[in-house]
Amino acid sequence: MLNIQLARKYSRAIFEIAQEEDKLVEYGKELSEVRQGLESVPQAMAFLSNPQVDQKVKKGFLKKIFEGKISKDMYHFLMLLVDKRRFMLLGTIDDQYHAYANEARGILIADVTTAIPAGKKQQKAIAEKLEQVTGKKVELRLHENKALIGGVVVKIGDRRIDGSVAGRLETLKNELLANK
Template sequence: MLNLQLARKYSRAIFEIAQEEDKLVEYGKELADVRAGLDSVPEAAAFLSNPQVETKAKKELLAKMFAGELSANVSNFLMLLVDKRRIALLAAIEDEYRGLSNEARGILIADVTTAEPAGEAQQQAIRAKIAQVTGKKVELRLHEDKDIIGGVVVKIGDRRIDGSVAGRLETLKKELLANK
């Protein structure tokens, strides 16, 4: 719980800086790139999270890994995380930042699950329908799950819309059992 609160505070700080400079997308991409870079080299992430490693060595590693790729503010932000021993929160900070950035830009993230890979036309239709209902720009995160048999399941935040064949069969089963 404490880590989530800290992640929110740090993400809010970098978000406010990005908003002031009108660089929400750029800073978001940089944070995502750093996260992906550290995720792709687990040894580096372990090194940065190790409390026995000197702060100077951690900063040097980050500087070498991302030399020339980061803006001054994002680079300084990462160094601050190292100084405050919060670099392990980077994934949570990046998640929170992405949420704040999307909200500020009026973008809604929808998790869409289909039984088969969704084609471009199907994606466009889903995106258009959600945008029509919500009045926001929509980005889709696509998932596949053969268990839904057919149709689509859309999850937006904590709201779930089940238009799958499996969901309809389950509803029908409940109705039939209730009428016994």
């Protein structure tokens, strides 16, 4: 729980800097690229998160990789994470940053699960319908689950809309069992 609270503070800090500079999207991309790059090499994250590794060595490592390739603010933010021994929170900070940025931009994230991959037309139709219903811009995160048989399950925040064949069969089963 403490780590989540710390991650929120750090993500809030970089979010506020990005908002002041009107660079919410740019900083979000940079933060995600840094995270993905480092997480693609598990040894790098283990190295940067290891409390026994000297801070100067960690900073030298980050300098070789990122100096001049990302914004100065993002570079200094990474150095701050090293100084405060919070680098292991990078993934959570990235996730929370995007939540803050999406909220500030009026964007909702909808997790859409289908039995087979949704085509571009389907994705557009789902997004338009959700935008109509919510009154906000919606970005889709697509998932697949063959157990749905057909249809779609949408989750936005704590709301879940089950339009799947499996969901309808489960509802029918429960109704039949209740009428015994």
